Amino acid sequence: MLKASLILLSLLPAAAQAVDVGRFKESSGAPPAPWRLQTLNDKLAPTHYALRDWDGVNAIEAKAKASMALMARPLSVDLAKTPVLCWRWRVDAPLKNADLRTKEGDDYAARVYITFKIKPEALDFATRAKLRIGRAIFGDQLPDAAINYVWDNRYPVGTREPSAYTDRVRLIVARSGAADAGHWVDERHDVLADATQAFGPDIAAARQLAVASDTDNTGEEAHAGFADLHFVARDAPCVF
Template sequence: MPADTCMRWALALSLMCSATVAQAATVWVGRFPAGASGLPEPWRVQQLDARVAPTRYTLKTWNGVVAIEAVAERSMALLGRPLEVDLEATPHLCWLWRVDAPLVTADMRTKAGDDYAARVYVSFKVAPEALGLATRAKLALARSIYGDQVPDAALNYVWDNRQPVGTLMPNAYTDRTRMIVLRSGAGDAGAWVVERRDVAEDFKRAFGDLPAQLGGIALASDTDNTGERARAGFAEFRFVSRDEICAAPDPATKRDDRVAPDRSER
């Protein structure tokens, strides 16, 4: 066999092996089934305050994407599930999301404005000995009010209305949750957008070298403070290795990682 032919075969086999390894590394945590009735297991609605109406979550096919639709009307509840993911092997979280529009009056710097058209919430478990006495006392108090779903630490990836992309700040209610603005304003509204985050690196930026394990993931559309209405979609959640590509489910229908909106849905 000629040397150049051998080289081409070797290159092809190398690419095939790389693709197989990358595919095997994917940990799907939110690939929603088409045609299912009800919300898929193990995703559950988590209502933090019984006095507040829960956001409505339904499964639908939206512009060809099987997704969770969240509709918030003066409401708040998470749709979440537990996780056990090795962030050393698969530290990057990929997903698709969309909003009809950002909120108008929200302001993440204040408790009265702590609402988001869309948010993705990643929670962590921290060894008790790594938390100070004051932090443990605060967490115990919070759990006595809101239940065991209050995490030791959490990251919130949000679609905000006014803060610039890249903003990292404590939540208005608790410094155990850090907010990271991924989208801001209406520029990307009305279409599916692909996101990719290095969760391990984001946690280190937010909390330093605090030893922690990933404990859960949740999504939400949240308008209980501002009293506004919002609609958002979420799909295709998976953890991948640093080398794997995050792509939209159908590359032939997207441009610049966006899927064209169906105007009848708006």
């Protein structure tokens, strides 16, 4: 019996090796450590985050009202082994006036944000200078590079653009419009492939994962949820 069980275990798909980074047992209260609120500007009202049971899914709920803050956690995932990020999210509605190509419209009902460390020798002088200036303004939390998967209001899924603020942050439209609003939808994205396409092959490590509802530029309101964030191998299914 034991031998048969071991054989069956050996035949299980690689999905069993999923690296959980945001799967919550709790259904109330603040998101547990290592998740923490990260504000980018002390003058801005922060988006409110809390755990809730939302249609049977334990999730981070985000409520934004002319506000901005990240709910973030450090990452130590091996992207060579598990480069694919899976998650569930939902929004009540996309924003009305956002436009990712402008600073005035740089808001999103929901976004998932991954930062990266780039190998130092791969950063040219101009990039190092930009990062040094940026960190003097925004602090050491400014990453070498970052990918934002966004639920957009106007551009089609698959759109890729640099941030209106910095080309060290790239935006990828993962979901767009209101067709899927009001219920949970699943996402699957190859983070390493997307980062390599945006910044080249010298990705040293993924450093931070964050979720956010962001409405400080447009002054709008947003209501979103995030759940079941985990990394898997390219040949493994997501585990929902």
